[in-house]
Amino acid sequence: MVSTKVKLCSLELDNPVIPASGTFGFGYEFAELYDINILGSISLKGTTAQPRFGNPTPRIAECPAGMINSVGLQNPGIDAVISQELPKLAECFSKPAIANISGFSVEEYVECCSKADKAEQIGILEVNVSCPNVHNGGMSFGTSPEAAAEITRAVKAVTTKPVFIKLTPNVTDIVSIAKACEEAGADGLSLINTMLGMRINLKTKKPVIANKMGGFSGSAIFPVALRMVYQVYEAVKIPIIGMGGVSSAQDVIEMMLAGATAVQIGAQNLVDPYACKNIIESLPGVMQEYSINNLEDIIGGAH
Amino acid sequence: MRELKELLTVVSNEKIAVNTYKMVLSGCTKEITVPGQFINIALDGFYLRRPISVCDWDENTVTIIYKAVGNGTELMATLKAGAQLDTLMGLGNGFDTSKSGNAPLLIGGGAGVPPMYALAKKLISEGKKPVVILGFNTESEVFFAEEFKALGIETYVSTADGSVGTKGFVTDVIAKLEGYTYFYTCGPEPMLKAIYNATEASGQLSFEERMGCGFGACMGCSCKTKYGNKRICKDGPVLEKEEIIW
Incomplete structure (x- = not known):
C-alpha cells in the first residue's frame, strides 16, 4: 500500500494534486462530473477586491502542445466570493481550499487577503504577483524582488494562514525573487504562472488575442516549470507548489523530484475535465512502477 | 454525476457542400438533451478541442456538420469510418422550445444551419409549425435544404449572389414573412445582429x-x-x- 499523503505547511493533503487557479472556477461545477473531495485541495479562481469582467474576447489562442489565455482575472470580487461562491463550494467540498488573490496595489492585496484569511474554508492564501494579463498589476509586483517582498510583508502582517506567493516565469532570475519572498516571511511559493506569449492570425495578419498577448500554458511549458522549481528548491527552505504543464501522474512525480511538495494541474483541466481525477487514480500505480512507497519521501529527490 | 466524456466512432464522413462535411458518430448520447447544444472533439496533434454544434441525434448516434476552415477541421475531414474521437458531449444550454409559440421562425446562416435541424424536429414533435430560412453565400455552399423540406416544413433559401432562392440575405426573406410568433437563429454575428434589428418578435440567438x-x-x-x-x-x-x- 503506497502513501500519497503530503504535508503542506499546516495542511495534511490526501494527495499532492490540486487544480490550478483559473482552470477550475470555484470548484463546485466540477462536482457535477466527479466527487471533488478526492482532490488534495483546490486553488480557486483568482480574486480581486472589486468584481472584474476581464479582457475583451478573443481571449484564447491554441498553440502546439499548449494554449494562450488572456482572461484578465474575471471574477465576482472578494465579497461575492466569500458570500456566494464559498457556500456553494462547501456543499460539495469538505477540505480546506486555496484562495488565489490578485490586486493592483499593496492596499488591495492586503484588503483581499485579510478577508480571505477569515474565511473558514480557506486553508492557504496564494498571492498572485504574476498575472500577465492585467495592466499595472499582477505581474509587475512579481518581476522585482523588492516589490514581491513588499507585498509578502504587507499580506503576512494581516493574515494568520500560510501565505504562498505565486511567481511568474517572465523574469531574468526567479531565484532572487523567490528568496526575497522567503526573507519577507512567505510560508511557501507557487510556481510557475503562465509564460507571456502570442499568436498572429495569418488570415487577418493581426494578433489572435484581443489583448494581443496572453499567458502560455500547457504541456509545452512543463520543462521550463520543472527547471524553475528545481532551481528555487535549491535556494529556499519553504515548500513549493509546482505547476506548469503538468498533465499526468508521471509529471506529478517528476515535479516532486524537482522539489515540489504539492503539484497544481492547470491547462490540462481545460482539455480534459476529468484530468485531476485520472491523475489521482493513476498515481498509486505509477508510484509502484517506480518503487515509490511514500510520495513525501521523493520531494527534491532529484537534487 | 455527468459523464461528459465519450469515445465516439465515426460511422460516416462525407462532403455535402464546398468545404462542408457531414459526420455521423456512434456512441452513448445521453448527455445530449436539447437542440442547440454542441460537442467538443479532441483531435490528435491539437491541444484544444473543436466545438461543433449538434445537427441531429438519437440514442446511439450523433450527426454533426462542420466546415473545414482550419488545420483541425481539415484533419477531421480526412477521418474514415471506424476512427475514434474522444468527445465531450452535451455542452451548452441549447434552445428553449417552451417560448416558441405555434409558428416559430428558424434562421440558420452557413455553419449555423445544422442546429436548426434538430430544433425543427423537436418543434414539430411538439405540434408546432416552424418555418425555416437558410442563408448561404452561393449555390455551392448550400446544404440541407432538401432535408428540411423532407420534414414537411416551409423552407426558404437565400444566397448573397442569388444563385439559389432569394437573392440577398436572410433578412430579405424575413421582410416578406408574416405571422411568425418567435424566432431562433444561429450563424455569423453580423447575421444575428441584422436579424435582431429586422424583427419585432422575441427570440433566441446562438x-x-x-x-x-x-x-x-x-x-x-x-x-x-x-x-x-x-x-x-x-x-x-x-x-x-x-x-x-x-
Missing part, C-alpha cells in the same frame, strides 16, 4: 466564440449581457434577444 475548455471552467468565452456576465460555452451558446448587449 453565438460563437473562441473557446478554451467548452464546459465553463476557463472564462475564455465570456460576454456581457443584461442579465450579467455569461460564458458562451456553458450559460450559452443560446442567449435570449432581450438580454443581448451588442
